Amino acid sequence: MADANQAPREVAELSFEEALEELKQIVGRLERGEGRLDDAIEAYERGARLKAHCEAKLKEAQAKIERIGLAPDGTARTEPFDKE
Amino acid sequence: MTDLDLPAATPGNLPELSVSEISRAIKRTLEDRFERVRVRGEISGFKRAASGHLYLTLKDAEAAIDAVCWKGTAARLGLRPEDGMEVVATGRITTFPGRSKYQLVIDSLELAGEGALLKLLEDRRRRLAEEGLFAEARKRPLPYLPEVIGVVTSPTGAVIRDILHRLADRFPRHVLVWPVLVQGEGAAEQVARAIRGFNALPEGGAVPRPDVLIVARGGGSLEDLWAFNEEVVVRAAAESAIPLISAVGHETDTTLIDYASDRRAPTPTAAAEIAVPVRGELVATLLDLERRKLGAGQRLLAERRTAVESLGRGLPDPVRLLGEKSQALDERIERLELAWRGFLQARAARAAELGARLPHPRQQIAYAERGLAELRHRLEGVVPRLTLPARRALAEVQAGTRLPLCAERQLARARDALEAWGARLETLSYEKTLERGFAVVHGPDGLVTRAAQLAAGEALELQFADGRAPAVAGGGGTPRKKAPPPAAPTQERLL
Numbered sequence: 001m002a003d004a005n006q007a008p009r010e011v012a013e014l015s016f017e018e019a020l021e022e023l024k025q026i027v028g029r030l031e032r033g034e035g036r037l038d039d040a041i042e043a044y045e046r047g048a049r050l051k052a053h054c055e056a057k058l059k060e061a062q063a064k065i066e067r068i069g070l071a072p073d074g075t076a077r078t079e080p081f082d083k084e
Numbered sequence: 085m086t087d088l089d090l091p092a093a094t095p096g097n098l099p100e101l102s103v104s105e106i107s108r109a110i111k112r113t114l115e116d117r118f119e120r121v122r123v124r125g126e127i128s129g130f131k132r133a134a135s136g137h138l139y140l141t142l143k144d145a146e147a148a149i150d151a152v153c154w155k156g157t158a159a160r161l162g163l164r165p166e167d168g169m170e171v172v173a174t175g176r177i178t179t180f181p182g183r184s185k186y187q188l189v190i191d192s193l194e195l196a197g198e199g200a201l202l203k204l205l206e207d208r209r210r211r212l213a214e215e216g217l218f219a220e221a222r223k224r225p226l227p228y229l230p231e232v233i234g235v236v237t238s239p240t241g242a243v244i245r246d247i248l249h250r251l252a253d254r255f256p257r258h259v260l261v262w263p264v265l266v267q268g269e270g271a272a273e274q275v276a277r278a279i280r281g282f283n284a285l286p287e288g289g290a291v292p293r294p295d296v297l298i299v300a301r302g303g304g305s306l307e308d309l310w311a312f313n314e315e316v317v318v319r320a321a322a323e324s325a326i327p328l329i330s331a332v333g334h335e336t337d338t339t340l341i342d343y344a345s346d347r348r349a350p351t352p353t354a355a356a357e358i359a360v361p362v363r364g365e366l367v368a369t370l371l372d373l374e375r376r377k378l379g380a381g382q383r384l385l386a387e388r389r390t391a392v393e394s395l396g397r398g399l400p401d402p403v404r405l406l407g408e409k410s411q412a413l414d415e416r417i418e419r420l421e422l423a424w425r426g427f428l429q430a431r432a433a434r435a436a437e438l439g440a441r442l443p444h445p446r447q448q449i450a451y452a453e454r455g456l457a458e459l460r461h462r463l464e465g466v467v468p469r470l471t472l473p474a475r476r477a478l479a480e481v482q483a484g485t486r487l488p489l490c491a492e493r494q495l496a497r498a499r500d501a502l503e504a505w506g507a508r509l510e511t512l513s514y515e516k517t518l519e520r521g522f523a524v525v526h527g528p529d530g531l532v533t534r535a536a537q538l539a540a541g542e543a544l545e546l547q548f549a550d551g552r553a554p555a556v557a558g559g560g561g562t563p564r565k566k567a568p569p570p571a572a573p574t575q576e577r578l579l
Contacts, residue, residue, distance in 0.1 A: 017228030027373050030380035033387065040384055047377050054370050057229065061363050063256035065248060067239060067263055068281070068291070076281055076291050081261055
């Protein structure tokens with residue numbers, strides 16, 4: 001995550017890694033008991049959103065295997081992949 | 085006529101052939117007989133013509149043969165020929181009837197012997213490195229959690245199976261396999277085309293663009309892996325905008341694509357491990373973070389609550405505070421009363437003292453009389469002096485029958501002064517003092533000027549400015565034993 005001074009980015013825009021990293025920082029700050037109570041509550045709520053975001057990313061864990069085939073015009077397209 | 089099979093040599097009966105005929109015959113013979121040959125030799129006199137054709141001579145210790153590689157074939161050659169290179173050339177022998185020379189037309193060229201191959205590899209590596217293709221600065225970080233993984237490999241065999249298995253174990257993802265030949269003729273071109281093809285996929289297109297690429301091949305000999313040493317593959321890998329993991333051969337095998345890739349995996353399985361994190365671990369990490377966050381939040385609140393409570397305990401009890409203040413106020417009021425009484429007493433004492441110091445009226449009158457007498461005396465002394473001019477003037481007036489007005493004025497002034505002095509004398513009289521509120525106490529024995537002169541029950545007479553009033557001395561004292569007879573009005577008058 002960037003500086004605390006910087007306006008935080010929308011959680012939905014964050015990659016899994018960024019969201020996880022920010023969540024770690026927030027937890028670390030909460031554990032050290034830093035900051036004002038209002039800030040702590042805000043951080044707490046953002047932490048909840050970050051966690052939900054990460055969880056959503058983890059849920060998208062479905063294997064989908066396809067193979068690339070080339071259409072007659074040379075563009076790529078997908079075909080089912082059957083493991084031989 | 086087309087039958088050129090030579091008849092048995094019969095001296096004198098040899099058919100006569102033209103040069104063209106014999107040249108064509110030789111050409112046919114050579115091309116039929118040596119339609120496809122493999123020739124090993126060392127390259128010398130290598131030349132790339134402006135037309136794009138390659139010309140060279142293959143030689144060994146005792147012989148030499150000219151060779152040519154046409155432009156179209158030259159582009160597909162796996163190696164760049166150079167003088168001194170030991171090669172095995174595959175092709176056919178042909179002649180060129182115009183000159184009656186024969187030559188080898190090369191279809192493919194490969195290095196002869198491993199030593200030579202390694203030397204070529206090293207030279208190529210150095211050349212591409214000098215070009216900056218392997219620079220650290222070109223390496224891009226791999227995404228932590230790719231959504232789509234592009235795999236360039238053979239669609240059959242253990243490699244793709246290993247990769248898919250390992251991905252499924254760690255973090256199932258969307259995998260796009262771009263099938264390619266990984267060995268042999270055309271393999272390098274296919275691999276390069278696949279890398280470029282993935283990079284050419286538009287973001288958000290029908291085929292999702294991968295976040296990371298894996299280029300993989302199982303183990304094999306140096307020759308087997310050779311496609312991944314080819315410049316076209318190395319360049320495609322170096323140019324790939326999508327981060328690329330190379331996984332070619334076993335851990336000990338290093339191909340040139342490994343230098344150009346963003347990350348080298350020792351095996352295809354390792355490539356899958358590098359590509360994705362373990363989902364289970366991330367779920368656990370997330371759970372742990374959530375638990376820690378909850379704990380921290382609760383602790384934070386508990387700490388604040390404790391702080392508030394302990395601060396609250398530090399606040400004094402308002403009832404007690406009020407009681408203390410109210411007590412202090414009572415004390416002040418009491419002191420105020422005492423002070424007021426003291427102040428009155430002090431004032432009374434002061435008044436008494438001042439009163440005691442007032443001269444007795446008789447004395448005052450005596451002073452005044454003395455002063456008056458003196459003034460009269462002085463006046464008497466002054467009058468003749470003052471009147472002298474007047475008298476003289478009168479005498480003069482009488483003499484001249486003129487009344488001197490000024491003398492009369494002077495006389496009036498003297499009269500006025502006399503009256504003023506009389507008024508002042510009046511102010512000094514004790515009766516004036518009575519006017520100011522003092523009273524004269526007359527006792528049976530005369531004027532009472534000391535408290536000690538009084539006895540309880542004694543009849544008194546108080547003289548005010550406007551008259552006298554009878555009074556009796558108060559107090560609990562017993563009357564004087566020797567009760568004097570009712571006081572005869574013996575009291576002398578003050579005045």
